Amino acid sequence: MKDRIARIIDDALRRAIVEGRVSVERLPPIILERPRREEHGDFATTIAMVLSRQARCSPRELAGIIVERIDSPMVSRCEIAGPGFINIFVDRAYWWDTLCEILNRGDDYGRVDVGKGRKVQVEFVSANPTGPLHIGHGRGAAVGDSLANILKIAGFDVTKEYYINDTGRQMEILGRSLFLRYRELLGEKVVFPEDHYRGDYIKDIARDMISRYGKKFLSSSEDEVLDRFTHFAMSVILDGIKKDLRDFGVDFDNWYSESSLFERGLVMETIEELRKMGLIYHRDGAVWFRTTDFGDDKDRVLIKADGSTTYFASDIAYHRDKLVRGFSTIVDVWGADHHGYEPRMKALFRALGRDESTLRVIFIQLVSLLRGGEPISMSTRKGEFVTLREVMDEVGRDACRFFFLMRKADAHLDFDLELAKSQAPENPVYYVQYCHARINSIMEFAVSRGVEVPDTPERGCMERLALKEEIDIIKKLAEFEEVIERSALDMEPHRLTFYLMELAGLFHPYYNRHRVVTDDVPLTTARLSLCRAVMKTIAKGLNLLGVSAPEKM
RNA sequence: GCGCCUGUAGCUCAGCUGGAUAGAGCGUCGGACUACGAAUCCGAAAGUCGGGGGUUCGAAUCCCUCCAGGCGCACCA
Numbered sequence: 001m002k003d004r005i006a007r008i009i010d011d012a013l014r015r016a017i018v019e020g021r022v023s024v025e026r027l028p029p030i031i032l033e034r035p036r037r038e039e040h041g042d043f044a045t046t047i048a049m050v051l052s053r054q055a056r057c058s059p060r061e062l063a064g065i066i067v068e069r070i071d072s073p074m075v076s077r078c079e080i081a082g083p084g085f086i087n088i089f090v091d092r093a094y095w096w097d098t099l100c101e102i103l104n105r106g107d108d109y110g111r112v113d114v115g116k117g118r119k120v121q122v123e124f125v126s127a128n129p130t131g132p133l134h135i136g137h138g139r140g141a142a143v144g145d146s147l148a149n150i151l152k153i154a155g156f157d158v159t160k161e162y163y164i165n166d167t168g169r170q171m172e173i174l175g176r177s178l179f180l181r182y183r184e185l186l187g188e189k190v191v192f193p194e195d196h197y198r199g200d201y202i203k204d205i206a207r208d209m210i211s212r213y214g215k216k217f218l219s220s221s222e223d224e225v226l227d228r229f230t231h232f233a234m235s236v237i238l239d240g241i242k243k244d245l246r247d248f249g250v251d252f253d254n255w256y257s258e259s260s261l262f263e264r265g266l267v268m269e270t271i272e273e274l275r276k277m278g279l280i281y282h283r284d285g286a287v288w289f290r291t292t293d294f295g296d297d298k299d300r301v302l303i304k305a306d307g308s309t310t311y312f313a314s315d316i317a318y319h320r321d322k323l324v325r326g327f328s329t330i331v332d333v334w335g336a337d338h339h340g341y342e343p344r345m346k347a348l349f350r351a352l353g354r355d356e357s358t359l360r361v362i363f364i365q366l367v368s369l370l371r372g373g374e375p376i377s378m379s380t381r382k383g384e385f386v387t388l389r390e391v392m393d394e395v396g397r398d399a400c401r402f403f404f405l406m407r408k409a410d411a412h413l414d415f416d417l418e419l420a421k422s423q424a425p426e427n428p429v430y431y432v433q434y435c436h437a438r439i440n441s442i443m444e445f446a447v448s449r450g451v452e453v454p455d456t457p458e459r460g461c462m463e464r465l466a467l468k469e470e471i472d473i474i475k476k477l478a479e480f481e482e483v484i485e486r487s488a489l490d491m492e493p494h495r496l497t498f499y500l501m502e503l504a505g506l507f508h509p510y511y512n513r514h515r516v517v518t519d520d521v522p523l524t525t526a527r528l529s530l531c532r533a534v535m536k537t538i539a540k541g542l543n544l545l546g547v548s549a550p551e552k553m
Numbered sequence: 554g555c556g557c558c559u560g561u562a563g564c565u566c567a568g569c570u571g572g573a574u575a576g577a578g579c580g581u582c583g584g585a586c587u588a589c590g591a592a593u594c595c596g597a598a599a600g601u602c603g604g605g606g607g608u609u610c611g612a613a614u615c616c617c618u619c620c621a622g623g624c625g626c627a628c629c630a
Contacts, residue, residue: 037573046572049610059610082573083610128630170630286628297556297626304628311630339557340625365558366623373564407566410558412623414565419579423592428578430592438590445589486569498567498577505577512585512594553592 001098001478004074005043005088006030012069013047021065022055032088034479041079041087042475048084059084095474096462102477102533103457110540114485115156119326122148124333125245126163129238130174131199136335138248138388139413140364142404142546144333145250146493147362149544154488159327161254163318166234167262168311173197174237175230179222181206182229186218205236244389249397249546261317267309270317271302279351289316294347316348319359323349329358331491336363336410362491363410370416395420398547402429405497405545428501432538433550435504438511439535440551446517446528453528461526469510470530476503480537484544493545500541507534 009030016022028050032043048063055062063080070078076091102109124144127137145160152158165171177197184190185206192198209232217225245251261267271287274280279290285305289312292299302313322330334341339361346356369376369386376386392400399420406428407413419427446453465471483499486492516527539549 031570033569033572035573036568036576040573044572049572052610085573130630165630168630284628288628301628306628308628310628336558337624342557363558411566412559416565419565427592431578434590434592438593442589449589482569490569494567495569501577508593509595511589512591515589517589553590 001090001094002032002043002482005090006032006045008070008072008075009045009047009066009086009088012066012071015069016065022051022057022062024051024054026054035087040081040085042090043088045086045088046084048080048086052084092466092471093463095471095478096459096465098478099462099465099474099530099533100457100459102537103529107536107540109536110480110484110544111153111155112481112485112488113155114488115151115154117155117157118328119159120151120156120329120331121159121161121322121325121327122151122331122333123161123163123322124331125241125250126165127241128165128170129234129241130170130197131237132201133241133244133388135367135369135386135388135391135415136364138391138400139367139404139409140333140335141245141248141250141388142401143362143364143409143493146401146405146496146545147331147333147491149546150484150487150493150496151491153544154484156329156488159254160252161256162252164238164255164257165311165314166257167259167314168308171230171234172226174233175226176222177202178205178209178229178233179217179225182209183218185210186215188218201237201240202233205233208232208236244387244392247397248388248392249401256318258314258318261314261321266317266321267313270320271313273320274316274351277351289347289351291344291347291351294350296343296347300344312344315345319345319348320352323352323354323358329360331360331362333362333364333409336365339363360491365410365412367404367413367415370414370418372418373416376417391415391417398433399427399429401546402432402497405494408492408494429547430553431508432500432504432542433547434553435507436535436538436542436549437551437553439507439531439538442511442516442531443528443535446524449517451517451521451524451528453532454525457529458525461522462529464520464523464526465530467510467514469506469513470527473503473506473510473530473534476506477533477537480541496541496544500538500545503534503538503541 006029009032010027013022013024013027013030017024028047030045030047032045035041035044048066049059052059052062060080060083063084063086067078067080067086074091074094075088077089079087079089081087122144125133125137125141127133133141148158148160173196177192180190180192180196181202184192185203209229217228271280274289279293280302281288281290286301287303288299289302290299300312301310302316303309319330332345342361345361346359349356349359369391395417403415403420404413420429423430443453465474479499483495487495514527516531517524542549
């Protein structure tokens with residue numbers, strides 16, 4: 001609808017130019033907005049104000065010239081307002097047509113093609129396999145997963161990936177932590193270092209170890225068994241992470257292991273490639289990547305003086321491989337505390353001759369957990385963090401995912417456990433879900449009364465949808481695909497959440513004021529069609545957010 | 554010190570690539586269930602868009618500056 005109106009304006013403007021009424025060098029795209037106030041029409045454009053200087057006439061005069069040339073049955077009237085706005089009122093017949101189109105699209109409604117089949121990879125969560133997922137990872141999982149869903153329906157070819165940091169010092173520490181707990185549980189006195197993983201989950205894994213191997217490793221030195229302990233701990237933890245994510249409704253296309261980068265020689269290969277480009281140098285016994293050539297504020301070490309590689313070395317090899325795999329856009333979802341890492345990663349892309357916009361980093365801000373308005377203290381160091389599992393078990397998956405998507409990713413989120421699980425009106429999750437369940441009830445009621453619920457819309461009946469509320473709902477439905485496009489292009493899934501709350505916010509009052517199923521058969525048919533369209537749109541939208549659309553609650 | 558994020562109603566937040574008189578929800582107060590689900594709806598009060606400059610026909614939105622909070626500035630991951 002929006003595109004069609006834009007074309008009508010564009011045509012009118014071009015006609016004015018051809019007729020010599022205005023002279024304009026460059027024609028900007030026609031931008032339409034939805035005015036806040038309804039007396040300003042269904043759409044409005046500022047094109048006359050934008051072009052007035054170029055066209056050397058007043059905005060209102062230019063608007064008049066354009067409006068005179070607008071000729072379409074879709075536009076019932078046009079007004080020039082204020083400093084030069086052109087307000088456009090769409091004929092209701094076209095809103096009825098729109099409703100029919102939406103219903104005819106069926107399950108396909110919402111599918112758009114801004115992605116044009118381009119390959120995009122979304123890498124998210126990627127939590128180190130050193131402990132269970134906490135609430136912050138949950139937010140990243142919700143954002144990454146629904147973003148991937150939205151990109152998919154917007155026409156991108158999406159791959160979801162989890163990067164496993166399974167090498168390096170932290171892995172050693174994990175193995176040592178397990179070995180220490182193992183010995184401790186078998187009665188040895190141990191000193192547990194400050195920087196080791198202190199969470200109780202390590203003890204649980206140690207118990208597993210004991211039940212499987214007994215005291216077998218008690219007499220072994222750490223060197224002899226460290227690999228085994230590390231590997232054991234990691235695989236148990238990783239299995240737990242996978243289960244948590246699966247239960248959260250998140251599944252990945254690919255689990256990419258850091259150690260595979262080394263096995264395939266990609267880390268050294270990447271460093272070699274940069275060396276050939278003259279971007280590598282040695283200093284103080286270390287090997288450096290000259291990222292300052294590409295906007296970073298200092299150069300970065302790839303190989304330390306002790307011969308081991310840095311995390312960054314793995315990461316550039318990993319991201320180079322993403323490019324090799326043919327992704328045209330690479331999305332990384334990171335915790336906001338990693339934002340300082342972005343410039344050096346962008347530097348890699350530029351070094352490899354790619355536009356830095358190829359990499360889109362989405363930062364996930366912290367989640368503050370509250371209970372009834374009171375903050376719950378969290379400290380990873382002491383091991384008393386709140387896990388995703390705990391929150392999911394307490395408030396449920398739907399509420400959890402919905403809450404994570406109620407804010408834009410880079411804004412702090414207050415997550416109140418009591419609010420999230422309350423079935424009271426102030427809980428927005430249920431507001432949207434209830435709308436879906438309620439419409440389902442209407443459908444069932446209609447069937448029970450012997451009313452036929454139409455599968456395909458009957459255009460003739462639609463004219464009975466004459467109420468302002470009904471037209472408003474159709475207009476909102478017509479926005480759905482625009483919301484999908486914007487959420488995809490701006491990579492902001494929270495917009496979809498807001499859209500669904502708005503749509504439900506139009507439907508509930510309508511329901512309370514007007515009856516759907518009455519003795520008036522054509523009116524009933526029309527209203528059931530409207531209901532069906534709302535129901536489908538809400539179901540589709542919730543589905544993209546990873547939230548269920550229940551038929552009963 | 555430098556960089557990034559945030560600052561909008563009592564609270565939590567929207568506000569699309571600058572547009573018209575600033576938008577929700579919660580909370581507060583007052584109302585609505587003998588016809589499709591009251592997890593709903595109706596009504597009321599509530600704002601110096603952190604402060605100050607600038608750009609422009611027009612700024613919550615862009616630029617500068619200051620203030621407040623958070624987070625980063627490793628041969629850690």
